Amino acid sequence: AQSVTQPDIHITVSEGASLELRCNYSYGATPYLFWYVQSPGQGLQLLLKYFSGDTLVQGIKGFEAEFKRSQSSFNLRKPSVHWSDAAEYFCAVSDRTDKLIFGTGTRLQVFP
């Protein structure tokens, strides 16, 4: 069965610092992978997605993620965090049937 693990429940960084949020997945074949962001009181917004091809994926708001098959990982990165990036981040995997399996999320706090 598919599953997603986000090992970090809560991460705190200073504004301007780099960020990496970890995501590990379990799936038999090459999955579809997604990162979503959820601000307080808001729905989820898609940051980026990986289906195939180049393993380094660029998304919105300056985020990128790298698919590493050997590590079953799809970590999200940003070189310089802004205070507005404070939110909950969810990694998700799909088996190509439109069914998304989400991780438990990582809450990002940004200090000025």
Added chain:
Amino acid sequence: EAGVVQSPRYKIIEKKQPVAFWCNPISGHNTLYWYLQNLGQGPELLIRYENEEAVDDSQLPKDRFSAERLKGVDSTLKIQPAELGDSAVYLCASSPAGGDEQYFGPGTRLTVT
């Protein structure tokens, strides 16, 4: 383009009472999803519609939960009777035919007292 609309945004009810949530997807999107998001967790799929047809309702607790999408546009999710454990955020999402991205609404936060 208007996003996915959900109402109400917040609902407080007493246990054993019924409650209903409404969702209007993005115009032209034929796939509609209802998700349950418990506090501190990621969303979990309850039901997926392709037009009027529920194509995946395996995670919907059918003893108390029901959903409908009669005209293949907007949808209603109902709980009757509500239990304390139903307190959560209920998210609606939609996607176009053949699309690979789901667009989420802001959700309805339900509190059962």
